[in-house]
Amino acid sequence: GIQVEQSPPDLILQEGANSTLRCNFSDSVNNLQWFHQNPWGQLINLFYIPSGTKQNGRLSATTVATERYSLLYISSSQTTDSGVYFCAVAPFQGGSEKLVFGKGTKLTVNP
């Protein structure tokens, strides 16, 4: 099955710093989503981005589907950005859109 690799696994930043999280995937995909999981376990949708570039405030994401990777940029990080960031992809397959998740990047933003 499709493999999803996220890097780095852990990231520690000072408040105000910028960061880039990477997601590589091993096959063509129908869908790619970025999530932020808060300490209570809730997965919060950040981007639905099977291709192209999107921006939402301090966050932006780019997916280059032909090269099978996606990047999540966080600018001017805040302590509330702490948590685990997951990339999830839906491989091309008929009739189902199961998401395959990476292992996540754990981000800690210190004041």
Next chain:
Amino acid sequence: DAGVTQSPTHLIKTRGQHVTLRCSPISGHKSVSWYQQVLGQGPQFIFQYYEKEERGRGNFPDRFSARQFPNYSSELNVNALLLGDSALYLCASSLSVGSDEQFFGPGTRLTVL
């Protein structure tokens, strides 16, 4: 509009028991998927249902089953619980099947003693 809702929030069971978890999708969404997340890992796909039919199944034993009701809500059932079933169970809804964006509920945290 309400998001995806799940019940119960927390649950403690003993080995060998049975459990039923419930999920209500976002209004207008017809597809529900279930995921299991163990500590330190990303969620793993268990089932997807669309219009009351199973559309996908992950690599889980037959102890796991699910169904979707006419109002598009869903139940996940797990029989003969094992210690390894302890996890956060997440439900996601989407408009239909295909490449639609999925939205997740807050999860049910199951502990098996």
